[in-house]
Amino acid sequence: MVGGPAAEDAIARARRLPQLRVGLHLVLVEGRPILPPQRLPDLVDETGRFRSDMVRLGFDIFARPSVRRQIAAEIEAQFEAYRATGLALDHVNAHKHFHLHPTIAGQIIAIGRRYGLRGLRVPIEPPGVLAEVEPSVRPSPAYLTAPWAALLGRHARRAGLQIPDAVFGLAWSGAMTEPRFSGLLRHLSEGCTEIYLHPATSGGFEGHAPGYRYADEFAALTAPSAIAMARRRDVALGGYCDF
Helix, strand or coil: CCCCCCCHHHHHHHCCCCCCCEEECCCCCCCCCCCCCCHHHCCEECCCCCCHHHHHHHHHHHHHHHHHHHHHHHHHHHHHHHHHEEEEEEEECEEEHHCCHHHHHHHHHHHHHHHHCEEECCCCHHHHHHHHHHCCCCCCCCCCCHHHHHHHHHHHHCCCCCCCEEEEECCCCCCCCHHHHHHHCCCCCCCCEEECCCCCCCCCCCCCCCCCCCCHHHHHHHHHHHHHHHHCCCCCCCCCCHC
């Protein structure tokens, strides 16, 4: 989130960890834009923050050329801000998976390739693996997102982008506990797998999601058992473009 309140701190930390693969998390809803709000009249609310009504905004993007132009301008500004950090661009995704919107996906790919885009998150989460990790819980089927994710995958592959074979973090977003995280590491399949978390020592910061168990996700990510499994000989750690 190059426009987030902690962006400078995150960039400084990433520069101290040259082996860390860093990506751009594009924000087009529920956040602060890079461009002045007056240049994005159809994207922001009265406070100058991005709108939160994703369904209506998605329709506006489909139907109104002026909204599409504003989206494209903000996407370009965020790519430019990322390039200014000097960090290598490993991959791109969007806040709340808004890049599942075909128009946004097309703009990200077209604009991003000018900035060295090579990897894109396609949020397809295999339900069978979730059931193996936690047999007592059956996550709701992704009826709404699955068709758009499949379309995004085809678009990304045609553009020659690297995409993961599986992405975990959707069903347990904000609740990736140590048993769940370690369970996913135990059930890794062949290919490239992305597991994403939202670790923090506490909640309550600007932009926090109510109900998210940030400290539990931090504990899961730093648990000795998880670290040991991630260091197995049959596991290769890296970024999107390492596989």
